[in-house]
Amino acid sequence: MLVVMKPQATPEEIQAVCDRIKALGFRAHPMPGAERTAVGITGNSGAVEQGGLGDLPGVAEVIRVTKPYKLVSRDVKQEDTIITFPGTNASIGGRNLAVIAGPCSIESRDQAFATAEQVARAGVQFFRGGAYKPRTSPYAFQGMGEDGLKIMAEIRDTFGLRIVTEALDNESLDLVAEYADVIQIGARNMQNFSLLKRAGRTRKPVLVKRGMSATLDELLMAAEYVMSEGNYQVILCERGVRTFADHTRNTLDLSIVPAVQRASHLPIIVDPSHGTGKRNMVLPLARAGVAVGANGLMVEVHHDPDKAISDGAQTIFPEQFNELMQEVTQIAAAVHRSVPRGITVAEPTTAGRG
Ligand code: PEP
Ligand code: MN
Numbered sequence: 494m495l496v497v498m499k500p501q502a503t504p505e506e507i508q509a510v511c512d513r514i515k516a517l518g519f520r521a522h523p524m525p526g527a528e529r530t531a532v533g534i535t536g537n538s539g540a541v542e543q544g545g546l547g548d549l550p551g552v553a554e555v556i557r558v559t560k561p562y563k564l565v566s567r568d569v570k571q572e573d574t575i576i577t578f579p580g581t582n583a584s585i586g587g588r589n590l591a592v593i594a595g596p597c598s599i600e601s602r603d604q605a606f607a608t609a610e611q612v613a614r615a616g617v618q619f620f621r622g623g624a625y626k627p628r629t630s631p632y633a634f635q636g637m638g639e640d641g642l643k644i645m646a647e648i649r650d651t652f653g654l655r656i657v658t659e660a661l662d663n664e665s666l667d668l669v670a671e672y673a674d675v676i677q678i679g680a681r682n683m684q685n686f687s688l689l690k691r692a693g694r695t696r697k698p699v700l701v702k703r704g705m706s707a708t709l710d711e712l713l714m715a716a717e718y719v720m721s722e723g724n725y726q727v728i729l730c731e732r733g734v735r736t737f738a739d740h741t742r743n744t745l746d747l748s749i750v751p752a753v754q755r756a757s758h759l760p761i762i763v764d765p766s767h768g769t770g771k772r773n774m775v776l777p778l779a780r781a782g783v784a785v786g787a788n789g790l791m792v793e794v795h796h797d798p799d800k801a802i803s804d805g806a807q808t809i810f811p812e813q814f815n816e817l818m819q820e821v822t823q824i825a826a827a828v829h830r831s832v833p834r835g836i837t838v839a840e841p842t843t844a845g846r847g
Contacts, residue, residue, distance in 0.1 A: 679702055
């Protein structure tokens with residue numbers, strides 16, 4: 494159920510609708526749009542008794558949402574969601590192309606800084622790196638843990654780059670949320686419902702990677718889990734799915750980009766690194782991801798990829814990344830997007846201090 498407010502509805506009228514929804518025992522999710530605010534209702538397993546909602550001042554109409562996903566849907570919010578990063582010019586969603594680059598794993602301070610310097614120079618706004626790694630083998634490098642998070646926080650302080658890093662489990666999520674600017678939920682965790690809910694209770698943007706056998710609806714429902722907890726800052730990521738093809742690690746399913754954009758207001762980015770598993774395919778598929786209309790890219794870059802501890806085969810050299818940035822900037826223009834050059838960070842405010 495969705496309560497659509499009139500364009501001229503006042504904040505008090507919207508609040509009164511939320512209060513009535515709560516009094517009925519449900520959860521209210523006000524979603525402001527350019528034209529009007531809609532208030533999503535969750536917590537109901539069947540149809541909501543209208544409870545007089547339609548008669549409250551400022552209400553235009555009460556409509557039933559028949560799709561399984563509600564808050565992610567364009568029915569609830571028509572305009573694209575744009576996630577901003579306070580104090581910076583960085584954003585994800587809308588017309589700017591967000592580029593997230595960095596190594597698969599944080600391996601050491603030197604490695605992370607060497608790579609961060611290169612991608613910062615290439616003009617990105619977001620640095621990625623795993624401190625907690627989902628590895629197929631329990632004997633493989635599992636990540637540096639909190640030490641890795643601390644290195645990324647130092648990288649943010651040094652280069653201004655916003656940090657994207659994975660929360661692998663409920664145990665590490667709160668710690669990751671403290672350090673990260675964007676919490677990544679990996680493909681293997683896309684249906685870890687308790688982790689999604691927990692990420693939904695933080696107030697950090699959450700990047701949900703598509704599970705390797707997940708359908709469009711399953712991906713959208715994973716985002717719905719996060720949003721149902723009141724965190725509306727969700728980014729989706731296509732990173733390839735398992736198919737019979739064996740010339741790549743995964744099959745990058747670019748057709749999901751327009752499918753997501755039709756169904757949802759959430760941004761969707763493309764990861765050509767995991768999506769191909771091959772260094773020589775990252776650039777062509779990054780180009781294609783931008784051409785198909787993605788809101789951003791996530792790319793694995795290492796200052797010395799042949800020595801990378803994880804995912805070296807799909808990790809590109811800084812020079813290749815420079816080329817990628819130049820080419821996608823041109824392609825972005827053809828599909829009415831632009832690639833911001835670098836991040837600007839406002840001076841830290843001294844307001845509130847002695
Ligand atoms: C990663 O981004 O390094 C990662 C492990 O990705 P995925 O969850 O898509 O495999
Ligand atoms: Mn990786």
